[in-house]
Amino acid sequence: MPDRADRHVQRWLPVLPDLDPDVEAVVTRVSLLTRHLRAVKERALADVDLPAHEYDTLHALAGRRGRAAPSELAEDLGVAPASITARVDSLVRRGLVERIPSSTDRRRVDVALTDAGRAAWRGALDARGAEEHRLLDVLDPDERRVLSDLLRRVLLVAEQPGS
Missing domain, CATH: 1.10.287 (Helix Hairpins)
Incomplete structure (x- = not known):
């Protein structure tokens, strides 16, 4: 068709x-x-009432097991460290993250997901994942693997320096 x-x-x-x-x-x-x-x-x-930049921040935190230094978040998100402060401030006000003392450095503060933050992140993630599965369920597991391998080959060319 x-x-x-x-x-x-x-x-x-x-x-x-x-x-x-x-x-x-x-x-x-x-x-x-x-x-x-x-x-x-x-x-x-x-x-789930999340702007994309807030979701991305929650996603980065979740990928670090729910806790990270602001500098780690900035690196993960590819943004200036100063911009993380405003993001975290907004998420703290909404109760989606909290600032907690670092377990490795008394001078440092980490950012941690709250239960509400994890729930908001999971809600958006699950909705996206359901659609991704709906789309790819037309392929059997072997076909998905072949498609993934083919796309990887193309992406590796795109990721080469000078591309």
Whole structure:
């Protein structure tokens, strides 16, 4: 059954006769899936009343077992350390994180997920995960593995310096 990418390729082939239909179809499908998953993420975040930057901060904290130094969060998120302070302040006011003394350095304060913060993060994560599984459940486990391996090969080229 033709999809939007097939229709896109058919529309452009007469205009661009040297267009590689397979390359164009793959790129179009990746773009459409990315757009779809971004919209799913936005809806999931709206459902738990989380701006994307706050979700990303909770996600980074969860990935560090629920506790991290602000400098670690800044590094994980690729942002300036000064911007973490404002994010954490907002999350503290909402009761989603708390500042606690560091267990390794008395001069330092760590940021920790609260139960409410973990619940908000999980709510958004579970909604996104349900849609990801819905999409990929059309493939059997071997097909998913092959798709993942093929996408890895393409991504490794994109991640090379100078790309």
